Amino acid sequence: MKKILILTFLLIASSVCAQSTPTPTPLLSGKWIAAKVPWDLWFKDNALVTDKTDYVHFFWNANDFKANFEVKDKEIHLADAALYLVKNLFPAGAKADLVKVDIVYVLERDSYGMPKWDSLQQVLHVEFLRSKVIAGKKLPDFSIKTPDKVFDKFQIF
Numbered sequence: 001m002k003k004i005l006i007l008t009f010l011l012i013a014s015s016v017c018a019q020s021t022p023t024p025t026p027l028l029s030g031k032w033i034a035a036k037v038p039w040d041l042w043f044k045d046n047a048l049v050t051d052k053t054d055y056v057h058f059f060w061n062a063n064d065f066k067a068n069f070e071v072k073d074k075e076i077h078l079a080d081a082a083l084y085l086v087k088n089l090f091p092a093g094a095k096a097d098l099v100k101v102d103i104v105y106v107l108e109r110d111s112y113g114m115p116k117w118d119s120l121q122q123v124l125h126v127e128f129l130r131s132k133v134i135a136g137k138k139l140p141d142f143s144i145k146t147p148d149k150v151f152d153k154f155q156i157f
Helices: 002-014 039-043 063-068 074-089
Strands: 047-051 055-061 098-106 120-129 153-156
Touching: 039 074, 047 074, 055 074, 063 098, 074 098, 074 120, 074 153
Parallel strands: 055 098
Antiparallel strands: 047 055, 098 120, 120 153
């Protein structure tokens, strides 16, 4: 299973265009309010969305923003990131209801800006039905209901 997951990461990440490494975003100040996080800026150039017909796969390199996820409420921050990744980047033409999200840290890049595959650190894997979790305009509040009760599969590494 682990070998398949690593191969999947390699395949997906290899299709991401090479880019220069941006300056890491500092830790957000104040109380974590998911709706106020600059998700679009965070996902820009760091996310890959693939419509696999049976499901839609989201892959996000969150390394530049890791300071915001290495906190006491890590579980809540990562769950919010997965939700907003799907909410903001779900392809208009996708018909699948099943969603799979992988959040990783790419720790090193080669001279061309491509990820060094052996430096890939898996952070989160989530699976859920979009119609069940992102129904209507209100997203789940993880301070009330824990992520493992909201998602069908919720794995932090």
